[in-house]
Amino acid sequence: MNKEKVPDRTVSLETAEPDMASSSSIGYLGYAEYFHNKELQQLESDVQYREKYQKEKGVSHPTLFQGLTIYVNGRTDPTRFELHKLIILHGGTFKHYLSGKTAVTHIIASELNASKKSSFANYKIVGPGWITESIARGKLLPWQDFRIVNVSVLQGKITDFATIRNCMDPNFIHSYFKSSRLHHLSNWKFQLRDQFVQDLLSSRGEISPNQKYVFFHVDFDCFFAQVSAKIDGTYDIHTVPIAISHGINNSDISSCNYVARSFGVHNGMWVSSALKLCPALKILDYEFDEYEAISNLFYQALKSVGIFKMVLPLSIDEAIGCMPVTSDTTQELLTQKCIQVRAAVFDLTQGYSVSIGCASSVLLARLALRKGKPNGFSISWFSTPLERRAFVDQFKLKDLPGIGYSTDQKIQETFGEIHSISALRGLLESPNNVSKLIKAIGSKNAKRLQTYLDGQDDDESISMVKDPASYFQKKSLSVEINYAIRFKTIDDVDTFLERLSLYLWEKLKDSNLLTRQITLKLMKRAQGAPVDPPKFMGMGKCDAISKASTLGSNTQKYGSIASECKTLFRILSVPPAEVRGIGLQFHRLTAATQASGQKLEQRRITTDIFKKANRSDDEVVRRVDEDTTPRTPKSTTYASPVKNYWDRHLKRSVTPFRYDFPDELDPEFMSNLPKDVQEEITSHHSVAKRAKRTLRTELFEEPKKQIKQTQDLHYIHDGRLVPQLSFQGLSSAKQICRTLIDWVDATIDVGPHEKDLELFVNHLNKLADQRRSHIILQLIKTLKNKIDDHYDGNSEGLEQWEYFLIRRLIPVLNKTKSDVNFNLVFDL
DNA sequence: GCTGTGTGGTAGC
DNA sequence: TATCGCTACCACACAGC
Structure with missing residues (x-):
């Protein structure tokens, strides 16, 4: 292990740049020294930058921060880069690192968690406003006024934590993915590939299939560890063993620096085992936003060097630069280019080190990279196959x-x-x-x-x-979660599947794709595996099982997809309590054609609002869920045998909403509900009311006046006086409901007009501002039921209505939820 | 021989 | 307290014709 990372001097060529080369040969202290030198250079270049900038712009900034040495911690607004510029322009010294011995006078931070707070106890910690406002006022303001006092982060952490532990929380999927490194890695990879394909297509770049390249495989040294360590600022990455992880026990180490590796620690190891090997190991948090920011600079730097015909994205921190081979491609030239690339990344990212493997094939470049790591480069440029094989033979x-x-x-x-x-x-x-x-x-x-x-x-x-555009083109779409999945009943599973379908469906929609095949994948607790696995909330030992379903047509309909998933779950017949992971895949994707996109011409219905469309308008209707490309006659396609059954039996049986209730039921609201729903509400109301008691004070002591008499006011159920709202000239909820029903009926073929949707959402938002959640609920529910009535139809309009319901109305519901603390679940 | 399905393996930190 | 075990793609064995 240890041997591997010391580059083999006989093959490696990192001799060219004096400071870097010496560092490679003398080990970790060498790096520290190197970075120290680099920092001195940085300070000098800061001074030069100031002089050059001021000369060019013909300005002279007041030296507000003269004599101060400032370090920026974590994410800030303005960003660390902007603050850097402001500080040096105004005479301050900017520190990139916060090592124990560095004399820093102030630390800029937006928020500090408890542990940071205590480790920074001896520093003057201020918000970024200290810098910006001092500059705005033209004088150095007292730092005490900008002192960071509240530990705001903690509150957020607690909420997030609770959400992630409970997979039935409506926000579970998003908050889980926010912290999942693997999700981020996959997502970043997709985004980079997508961007690459777009750039390639828009640049009309001719990639000649016969072009010979030299490949530069460029990769950060322990990317997460480098970035998190710099953000944290407490430890010197060149001397202190550092690893990145969420937890303190059975939690994965996603990245560790080379000091940690010298103790035998490696990626993927659990923290507990790593600590046994290396008790001094420091565990740092993920900094996903920062990873992304540094990665952007990385790719920018690779492009800025200007020697690559293409930069193939491999991952967030890893890319292959392709340099065309010419007659003067020699070892010397390649050496120079490696140094140049490393320097470009180092400068643009302000201090991150990448390693490079450089060779005539993608494979050899990858192997050479192993030789070049860490913080170096290696070139494998061979003239005979024999040499090539001898090189390969050195590896495992x-x-x-x-x-x-x-x-x-x-x-x-x-x-x-x-x-x-x-x-x-x-x-x-x-x-x-x-x-x-x-x-x-x-x-x-x-x-x-x-x-x-x-x-x-x-x-x-x-x-x-040779053909990067098609290589990087996406061919399937999937999502899976194998952490914190714990269900009690099949209702839980259904609810979760709906949310998961929604998540994936949105991606499908955003990519303007249709799918023809859906696969449900489950992780089932393995026979004999403990109910509580060793990793907290983990999946433990599992069997993976999956079931695919080919749809009758290429579709983008959320309703069909969600029902199909529920069906598949029943076919797999895994008891809900045994499910430890759940995934969804869309295969056989086709591009949605122009006709099925959202650009379809819409009718504006204002004067004659929500009236039935006339004949000629109906002719513009095109089906949305059918791909217009002809089907291959060979392929056997069949509608899911269970789909119809499912549609028949499930569709009408679901209760469209589940919710907790406001303190008092609005009689108007109640009278509009079906009898059975009324009963359900009444029976749960007393319980809900008890649970809400703490909220009552806050809710009801809201001042009743303060509203300018610009429009009619009226009292609503809880005794508040609010402005009278109207939609399409109507103000009673009952009337509006009737109008909505007519509206859906009239536009189910062609879809609603965007302007009308705007008006409706506006109205809901105003209701939300008045905290009249129950009315919102009633309106949306009416709309939803009406749309459901048309469910068996197959029209552009239906699809648009569903889309509107999910994408535009749910956010309003969520907003309502946070205002009034309803526990509102949209059940489709 | 073909096609379709379920499973398994790999990569990134 | 814990802890954030994703996702796209390829390849194969097997079934059914």
């Missing part, structure tokens, strides 16, 4: 891309304890062993492995380089 099987734990195990089971590439190469000279290998790991895998033994790229890497 597990170093090869695509050879993970499982494949490695299979190879060992077949051939005994072999780990090195050279050993396998020897074995494969016998055809007998080749067929053994194929049997163990499959023919494709075996073929790819043999290609790698030769130092060559496999087909996939080749297609990535």
Whole structure:
């Protein structure tokens, strides 16, 4: 382990840049020294920057911060970069690091958690406003006025924590993903690929398939650890062992620095085991926003160097720069370019180190990268296949891309304890062993492995380089959560599936895609596995099972998707209490055509509001859920056999809403409800009322006046006097409900007009401002029921109505919820 | 031979 | 107190024709 990370001097070429090269050869203290030097340089360049800026702009800033040394901690507004500029322009000294011995006079921060607060106890900690307001007033304001006092973060943490523990919380999915590193990694990867494809298409860039490239595989050294350590500012990453994790026990370490690695700590290890190996290990938090920001600068830097024809995105912190080969491509030139790239990233990101592997194939560049790490680079530029093989032979099987734990195990089971590439190469000279290998790991895998033994790229890497646009094109869409999933009843599962479908459906919609196949994937507690797994709220040992369903048509309809998921869950017949993870996948995606997009012409109905469309208007109707591309006659397609059953039996049986109640029931509201719902409400009301008692004071002691007499006022059920609102000239909820029903009926074919929707949402928002949640509830419920009546139809309008309901009205409901503290769940 | 489905493996920190 | 175990893609075995 330890040996690996010290670059092999015979192969590595990191000799060119004096300060960097020396650091590689003398170890961790060397890095510290290097960074110290770099910081001195930074200070000098800050002074130069100030002089240059002031000269160019012909201004001279007052030296407000003269003699002060300021460090910026965590996320701030303005950003750390802007503050940096402001501080140095006004004569201050900006510190990038906060190591124990650094004399810092002030720390800028927006918020501090409790632990930070205590570790910064001896510093003057102020909000960014101290800088900006001092500048605005032209004098240094007393820092005490901007002192950070409240520990606002804590409150937020508690709420988030509660949400994540309970998968039935309406905000669970979003708040969970907000903290999931794997979700972020996947999301970032997608965004980078998406951006890449867009750039490629818009640049009309001709990527010649025959172009020969030198590949620069560029990768941050322990990315999360570097960034979090810098944000935290407490420890020197070059001397203190640091790891990034959420927890303190059975929690994954996602990234650790090279000091920690020297103790045997590695990524993926649980914190408890890591602490046994390295008791001094410091655990730091994730800083997802900052990772993203630094990554942006990273990609910017790679482009700014100007030597790459393409920069292929591999992940948040990893990319391949492709430089066309010319006649003067020599080792010397490549060395220079590596230094240049590393310096560009270092400067633009203000101090982050990347390593580079540089070679003639994607594979060799990846292997060279291992040699270059950490904080260095390595070039593998060979003239003969023999040299190439000799180079590959230095690595282990597990170093090869695509050879993970499982494949490695299979190879060992077949051939005994072999780990090195050279050993396998020897074995494969016998055809007998080749067929053994194929049997163990499959023919494709075996073929790819043999290609790698030769130092060559496999087909996939080749297609990535030759046809990047299609390589990076998305072909499926999925979501899964295998943490904190605990259900009691099938109702829980249904509710969760609806939310999960909604989440994925929104992505489908946003990408303007249709799906033809849905797969539900479940993680089921394995036979004999403990009900409470060792990892808190984890999934433990599970069996993965999945079930796919091919839909009758390419669809984008939320309703069909959600029902199909519930059906699939029943087919898999896993008891809700055994479910430890749940996932949803859309396959066989097709682009939604222009006709099915939202650009479809809409009729404006104002004068004659909500009246039935006339004949000629109906002709513009196009079906939304049918792909217009012809189907391949060969492919057998069938509607889900259970789908109809499900639609028949489930659709009408769901209660559209579940909610807690306001203190007093509005009689007008009640009278509009069906009898059974009235009973349900009444029976739960007393309980709900008790639960709400603490809220009562706050709610009812609200002053009753203060409203300017610009419009009619009227009393509402709780005794408040509020302005009379109206929608389409109507003010009674009953009348408005009737209008809504007519509106839906009249526009179910072509969809509602955007302007009308605006007006309606406005009206709801005004009601929300008056905290009249029950009226909002009633209106939306009416609308929802009416839309449901048309559910069996298949029209553009229905689809638009559903979309409106989910995307526009739910937010209003949520807003209401936070105002009045309703526990309102939209049940579709 | 083909197609479709369920499962398993891998990568990023 | 704990803790945030995702997601896209490829490949294969098998079933059914």
